[in-house]
Amino acid sequence: MEKLAIFGGTPVRERPISYGRQWIEQDDIDAVAEALRGDMITCGPRIEALEQSLSQITGAKYAVAVANGTAALHLAALAAGFGEGDEVIVSSITFAASANCVLYCGARPVFADIDPQTYNIDPESVERLITPRTKGIVAVDFTGQAVAHDALDRICKENGLVLIEDAAHAIGTKYNGQPVGSIADMTCFSFHPVKTVTSGEGGAVTTDDEQLYRKLMRLRAHGITRNRSEMAHPTDAPWYNEQIDLGFNYRMTDIQAALLMSQLRKLPRFSARRKEIVRRYDEAFADMPEIVVQREIPESDTTRHLYILRLNPDRLTCDRRQFFDALCAENVRPQVHYLPVYLHSYYERLGYPQGLCPHAEAYYQWSMSIPLYPAMTDRDVEDTVRAVKKVAAYYRKSV
Numbered sequence: 001m002e003k004l005a006i007f008g009g010t011p012v013r014e015r016p017i018s019y020g021r022q023w024i025e026q027d028d029i030d031a032v033a034e035a036l037r038g039d040m041i042t043c044g045p046r047i048e049a050l051e052q053s054l055s056q057i058t059g060a061k062y063a064v065a066v067a068n069g070t071a072a073l074h075l076a077a078l079a080a081g082f083g084e085g086d087e088v089i090v091s092s093i094t095f096a097a098s099a100n101c102v103l104y105c106g107a108r109p110v111f112a113d114i115d116p117q118t119y120n121i122d123p124e125s126v127e128r129l130i131t132p133r134t135k136g137i138v139a140v141d142f143t144g145q146a147v148a149h150d151a152l153d154r155i156c157k158e159n160g161l162v163l164i165e166d167a168a169h170a171i172g173t174k175y176n177g178q179p180v181g182s183i184a185d186m187t188c189f190s191f192h193p194v195k196t197v198t199s200g201e202g203g204a205v206t207t208d209d210e211q212l213y214r215k216l217m218r219l220r221a222h223g224i225t226r227n228r229s230e231m232a233h234p235t236d237a238p239w240y241n242e243q244i245d246l247g248f249n250y251r252m253t254d255i256q257a258a259l260l261m262s263q264l265r266k267l268p269r270f271s272a273r274r275k276e277i278v279r280r281y282d283e284a285f286a287d288m289p290e291i292v293v294q295r296e297i298p299e300s301d302t303t304r305h306l307y308i309l310r311l312n313p314d315r316l317t318c319d320r321r322q323f324f325d326a327l328c329a330e331n332v333r334p335q336v337h338y339l340p341v342y343l344h345s346y347y348e349r350l351g352y353p354q355g356l357c358p359h360a361e362a363y364y365q366w367s368m369s370i371p372l373y374p375a376m377t378d379r380d381v382e383d384t385v386r387a388v389k390k391v392a393a394y395y396r397k398s399v
């Protein structure tokens with residue numbers, strides 16, 4: 001057996017590779033430079049063009065570009081009307097922002113457990129948590145795989161709930177042929193550099209509902225309106241605008257919009273490459289009892305953002321930390337997505353107990369994300385496969 005690098009053996013590769021990174025090319029740089037020469041470098045024509053482009057890609061009637069994915073979630077939660085005394089059911093395996101947006105509005109996040117095979121929010125867990133105070137659901141397309149819309153949409157309809165889809169991982173994904181972004185009441189995207197396409201920082205909310213759209217647009221810019229029909233004191237004075245809500249400055253710049261427009265043109269290529277890498281990993285790990293491969297539901301045509309390597313504790317003599325450290329020493333640097341949100345100490349102080357979502361906690365204990373991004377070469381992919389196989393062989397438990 002090959003000696004692991006962590007014990008002084010030769011690493012599988014010389015240069016470290018991380019779990020994700022952006023892919024910026026010359027045309028992206030040119031697009032940004034051109035935007036910088038324009039008359040308006042924020043809230044100008046590129047924002048409108050970007051919003052049209054996002055509507056087209058997602059099939060949603062309206063898109064609102066914002067400063068980042070967290071701002072998108074915050075505005076969506078406010079537009080949904082979440083507030084004091086309300087409960088909102090949230091996936092437990094997600095980035096903290098999916099739940100923080102509920103707290104921002106003064107409502108209470110209630111954490112649902114995950115499906116142990118897909119790692120997405122489990123509709124049965126959601127149903128058990130519904131009370132007369134429940135107002136909505138924040139469901140995350142974890143790793144890019146669409147949530148179980150058939151079940152969630154039925155639950156929302158039966159109980160009058162607002163569905164906010166956190167699609168930070170899922171631009172390019174389709175559910176039963178329909179693009180993510182046009183299915184939930186509101187869908188939130190992030191364009192952070194590790195996500196599938198980037199604007200440096202950036203986000204968007206898509207919706208088909210005109211009322212929600214107007215509210216989102218207003219809240220993005222201080223709650224100020226120029227639309228006379230919305231004013232308490234309409235006048236024909238050309239300078240007059242009126243603040244009618246407490247909003248924010250969550251605008252995206254035209255510089256960022258230019259970068260994102262350029263990146264969105266590459267979405268089909270990025271998406272195809274991600275799918276290709278996922279197929280290679282799935283095939284390489286399929287016959288390894290040490291590794292559990294994420295289940296894909298047939299409804300979701302997934303542009304995968306993360307590749308989850310889930311260890312099978314019954315077939316390994318090591319724990320997650322040892323496996324993680326051994327991979328790092330081979331120069332393949334994983335990351336863990338995510339600590340169940342309610343286990344963050346901030347949430348612990350709010351009174352959420354350990355053991356709340358058993359499937360989420362079991363998932364967390366044995367999982368990590370291995371490199372997945374479109375600029376990976378075939379060599380990078382094969383190095384990653386070799387590193388995983390090498391570490392798994394070393395720690396294999398004889399049964």
Ligand SMILES: *Cc1c(COP(=O)(O)O)cnc(C)c1O
Binds near residue numbers: 095140166192203
């Ligand atoms: C990245 C991410 C966010 C937040 O997006 P930002 O653009 O970083 O604010 C929210 N939810 C999920 C699931 C994410 O992965």
